[in-house]
Amino acid sequence: MKTTAVIMAGGRGERFWPKSRNSRPKQFLSLTKDGETMIQKTVRRLLPLVEMEDIFIVTNSAYIGLVHDQLPDIPKENILAEPCARNTAPCIAFAAAVISRKYEDAVMLVLPSDHLISYEELYVSTLKKAIAVGTAGKNLVTIGITPAYPETGYGYINFSSRTAEGNYDAYEVARFVEKPDLPTAKEYLASGKYLWNSGMFVWKISSIMENFRELMPEVYSGAVKIGEAFGTDSFNDVLQREFSAFPSESIDFGIMEKAQNIYTIPGSFGWDDVGSWLAVERINDVDDDKNYIEGDVISVGSERTTICGGKRLIAAVGVEDIIIVDTDDAVLICSKNNTQDVKKVIAKLNEQGRTNLV
Amino acid sequence: MKTTAVIMAGGRGERFWPKSRNSRPKQFLSLTKDGETMIQKTVRRLLPLVEMEDIFIVTNSAYIGLVHDQLPDIPKENILAEPCARNTAPCIAFAAAVISRKYEDAVMLVLPSDHLISYEELYVSTLKKAIAVGTAGKNLVTIGITPAYPETGYGYINFSSRTAEGNYDAYEVARFVEKPDLPTAKEYLASGKYLWNSGMFVWKISSIMENFRELMPEVYSGAVKIGEAFGTDSFNDVLQREFSAFPSESIDFGIMEKAQNIYTIPGSFGWDDVGSWLAVERINDVDDDKNYIEGDVISVGSERTTICGGKRLIAAVGVEDIIIVDTDDAVLICSKNNTQDVKKVIAKLNEQGRTNLV
Numbered sequence: 001m002k003t004t005a006v007i008m009a010g011g012r013g014e015r016f017w018p019k020s021r022n023s024r025p026k027q028f029l030s031l032t033k034d035g036e037t038m039i040q041k042t043v044r045r046l047l048p049l050v051e052m053e054d055i056f057i058v059t060n061s062a063y064i065g066l067v068h069d070q071l072p073d074i075p076k077e078n079i080l081a082e083p084c085a086r087n088t089a090p091c092i093a094f095a096a097a098v099i100s101r102k103y104e105d106a107v108m109l110v111l112p113s114d115h116l117i118s119y120e121e122l123y124v125s126t127l128k129k130a131i132a133v134g135t136a137g138k139n140l141v142t143i144g145i146t147p148a149y150p151e152t153g154y155g156y157i158n159f160s161s162r163t164a165e166g167n168y169d170a171y172e173v174a175r176f177v178e179k180p181d182l183p184t185a186k187e188y189l190a191s192g193k194y195l196w197n198s199g200m201f202v203w204k205i206s207s208i209m210e211n212f213r214e215l216m217p218e219v220y221s222g223a224v225k226i227g228e229a230f231g232t233d234s235f236n237d238v239l240q241r242e243f244s245a246f247p248s249e250s251i252d253f254g255i256m257e258k259a260q261n262i263y264t265i266p267g268s269f270g271w272d273d274v275g276s277w278l279a280v281e282r283i284n285d286v287d288d289d290k291n292y293i294e295g296d297v298i299s300v301g302s303e304r305t306t307i308c309g310g311k312r313l314i315a316a317v318g319v320e321d322i323i324i325v326d327t328d329d330a331v332l333i334c335s336k337n338n339t340q341d342v343k344k345v346i347a348k349l350n351e352q353g354r355t356n357l358v
Numbered sequence: 359m360k361t362t363a364v365i366m367a368g369g370r371g372e373r374f375w376p377k378s379r380n381s382r383p384k385q386f387l388s389l390t391k392d393g394e395t396m397i398q399k400t401v402r403r404l405l406p407l408v409e410m411e412d413i414f415i416v417t418n419s420a421y422i423g424l425v426h427d428q429l430p431d432i433p434k435e436n437i438l439a440e441p442c443a444r445n446t447a448p449c450i451a452f453a454a455a456v457i458s459r460k461y462e463d464a465v466m467l468v469l470p471s472d473h474l475i476s477y478e479e480l481y482v483s484t485l486k487k488a489i490a491v492g493t494a495g496k497n498l499v500t501i502g503i504t505p506a507y508p509e510t511g512y513g514y515i516n517f518s519s520r521t522a523e524g525n526y527d528a529y530e531v532a533r534f535v536e537k538p539d540l541p542t543a544k545e546y547l548a549s550g551k552y553l554w555n556s557g558m559f560v561w562k563i564s565s566i567m568e569n570f571r572e573l574m575p576e577v578y579s580g581a582v583k584i585g586e587a588f589g590t591d592s593f594n595d596v597l598q599r600e601f602s603a604f605p606s607e608s609i610d611f612g613i614m615e616k617a618q619n620i621y622t623i624p625g626s627f628g629w630d631d632v633g634s635w636l637a638v639e640r641i642n643d644v645d646d647d648k649n650y651i652e653g654d655v656i657s658v659g660s661e662r663t664t665i666c667g668g669k670r671l672i673a674a675v676g677v678e679d680i681i682i683v684d685t686d687d688a689v690l691i692c693s694k695n696n697t698q699d700v701k702k703v704i705a706k707l708n709e710q711g712r713t714n715l716v
Contacts, residue, residue: 017673018671018673298703298706298707300696300699300702300703300706301696301699312686312687312688312689313376313687313688313689313707313712313715314688314689314691315375315376315688315689315690315691315692315700315703316691316692317690317691317692317693317696317697317699317700317702317703318692318693318695318696318699319680319691319692319693320693322677322680322691324691326689328670329670329671330670330671330672330673331670331671331672331673331684331689332673332675333672333673333674333675333677333680333682333691334673334674334675334676334677335675335676335677335678337676338658338659338675338676339675341658341659341675341676342673342675344658344675345656345658345673345675348656348658349656349671354671357671
C-alpha cells in the first residue's frame with residue numbers, strides 16, 4: 001500500500017514575533033543556523049518513507065506562494081489551500097478526501113510542519129512501526145513522545161498495557177489529557193504510563209474516513225463533496241462553501257478521544273515542538289557562557305542570553321536570561337520568564353491597528 | 359570687569375554609545391525629551407551672566423561644524439579648535455590667551471559642556487558668588503557640589519574652615535582627592551568637609567595666567583605665542599606647533615593642587631554629570647513602573663528599564679533593570695550594573711576596525 005504524508009502548515013506561530021509575522025509564520029522560518037526552514041526540514045526527513053509526489057501540504061491560501069518557493073519539488077496539485085482556519089479535523093478530512101481521488105486506499109501520515117527532530121533515523125524507524133500498525137485493520141495510531149521532564153505546556157497520552165496484535169511497541173490509548181499543572185505532570189511521569197502528545201498520526205485513508213463518517217458526519221459529507229470536485233472547475237466554489245461550513249475542531253477531540261482501536265507508539269527521537277523563543281537555545285549549540293548568538297553581535301559579560309541578530313550590530317552588555325531578536329522594523333527584548341507574553345505585544349499592535357508589524 | 363565664559367567641548371563621551379559616536383559626542387546630543395542638546399543647555403543657562411559674544415567654546419577641530427550648527431549665535435571667532443587633545447590645562451591656557459587679546463583683563467568662567475543643571479536660578483546665583491570671589495585678588499575658585507550620596511565615581515574637594523575675605527560662602531581648599539572607594543566616600547560625607555569636584559572654575563584671566571607662568575611655564579609661553587598669533591595669518595601654524603607640544607595635563611593636577619588662594623563655593627543646584635546611561639532615568643521623568651521610555655516602544659510588564667528608541671518598534675517584555683538604546687546601525691542592551699562596560703564594546707569595535715560604528 002502506498003504511503004502518503006499530509007503536512008499541516010496553516011498555523012500562525014505568534015510566539016516567534018518579531019521574526020514570525022502573519023505573512024511568514026514559524027513553519028516558514030529557519031530557527032537553526034543551517035538556514036533550512038521548519039517545513040523544509042519536515043519534508044526532507046520524510047523522504048526515506050514517502051515519495052515527493054505523495055507529500056501533501058495543507059496550508060492557508062495566503063501561504064501558497066511561500067510553500068511553492070520553499071518546496072519547489074512538491075507538485076503544485078499537492079498544495080491544498082484552506083479557505084479559512086478550522087483546526088485539524090477539517091484539515092485532515094480535506095486532505096484524506098483529495099488523496100482518496102489519487103489512490104483507492106493508502107497509508108496517511110499526518111504531521112505538523114513546525115516541529116524539530118534531532119534523531120532523524122530514530123524518527124523514521126518509529127514512523128515505520130507506526131505505518132505497520134496503521135496498515136492493520138482500522139487502527140488509528142498516534143506517536144507519543146517519552147517525556148524528558150514534567151512539561152506543563154503539552155497534552156499527554158495515557159496508554160494502557162494492552163499492545164496491538166503482533167506489535168509490542170504499539171499500546172492501546174486509555175485517554176488523552178489536556179495540559180496538566182506541574183504536580184499532575186510529575187505524577188504522569190512517575191506513573192510511567194503517560195507520553196507527550198506530539199500531534200503526529202498514522203492511519204489508512206479508509207480508516208480515518210470511516211471514523212469521520214461515524215463521529216463527524218457533517219465533516220465527512222463535506223469532505224467527500226470536496227474530493228469529488230477536486231480537479232474540476234467547480235473545485236474552488238465547492239471547497240469554499242463546504243470548508244467554511246465545517247466546525248472548528250481538533251482531530252484529538254473530534255476523533256481520537258471517541259474512536260476505537262487507538263494506539264500510541266512511544267517515540268524518542270529528540271522531538272521539540274519549538275513552542276517559544278526558549279526553544280532556540282535548546283535546539284542550537286550555546287557558547288561557554290550559555291549564550292546562543294546569531295548575527296552581528298558583541299557580547300560583554302552576558303550569560304544565558306539568546307540573541308538573533310538582524311542587519312545591525314547588537315551589543316549585549318552584562319545581561320542575563322533574556323532573549324533579543326532584531327528585525328528590520330522591530331526588535332524584541334524579552335525575559336526568558338515571559339516568552340508567552342510576546343502574544344501581548346501582538347495584541348497591542350493589533351489594537352493600535354499597526355498590522356504591518358504583526 | 360567683563361565676565362567671559364569658556365565652555366570645554368572636546369570630549370568624546372564614549373559611555374553614551376551607540377547614541378554618541380566619535381563624530382557626535384555626548385555634548386552634542388540631547389538626552390532629555392526637550393530635544394535641547396547638552397551644549398545648548400550649557401550656553402543658555404549662562405546667558406543671565408555672560409553676553410553671547412563673550413562665550414568661547416574650545417573643542418576638537420572635528421566638531422567645529424557641530425558647534426556652528428547647534429550654537430549659531432556664538433561668534434565664529436569664539437569657537438576655538440584644539441588641534442589635538444591635551445586635557446584641560448592646555449585647553450584653558452589657550453582660551454585665556456585668546457581672551458586676553460580681547461580684554462586687558464576679565465573674569466573667566468570655565469565650564470564643562472556636558473553636565474546637566476536642574477535648578478538654573480540657583481546655579482546662576484552660585485556662579486555670581488564665585489565671580490565675586492574670583493574677581494578679588496588672585497583667587498582661583500572652583501564650584502563644589504554638596505554630595506547627595508557617597509558617589510565613588512567623582513573626585514572630591516576637601517575644604518578647610520577658613521573662608522575668603524568678605525565672603526563666608528567661599529572656603530579655602532585643603533586638598534583635591536581622587537575617586538574614593540565606598541567606605542572612604544561614606545567617611546567624606548560623614549565628615550561634612552568634602553564636596554564633589556564639578557570641574558567648574560572661576561578666576562580672572564590675569565590670575566590663571568600668572569599661575570600658568572609659575573606652575574606650567576612651558577604651557578604659559580606656548581599659550582602666549584598662540585594668543586599673539588590669534589587673528590593673524592600664522593595663527594593655525596603657531597597653534598598647531600605650540601599646542602601639540604603641550605603636555606597632556608588636567609587643570610586640577612597642573613594648577614589647582616599646587617596653587618595658592620584656592621577657594622571652593624559649595625553649590626546645590628541639581629547638578630548631574632550625566633556620566634553614563636544610568637543618568638537618563640535620573641534626569642527625566644519615569645512612569646509608574648519606573649521605566650523611562652522614549653520613542654516607539656511597547657512595554658509588557660517591564661520595570662525600571664530605560665529605553666531610548668530609534669526609528670523602529672522596540673518591544674520590551676518582562677525585562678527589568680536594563681538599558682536599551684536603538685540607533686539606525688546598532689542597538690545596545692545593557693544591564694544597569696554594567697554601564698561602564700559600554701566602553702568595552704567600543705574597544706572591541708576598534709579592534710575589529712569597525713570605525714564606522716564607533
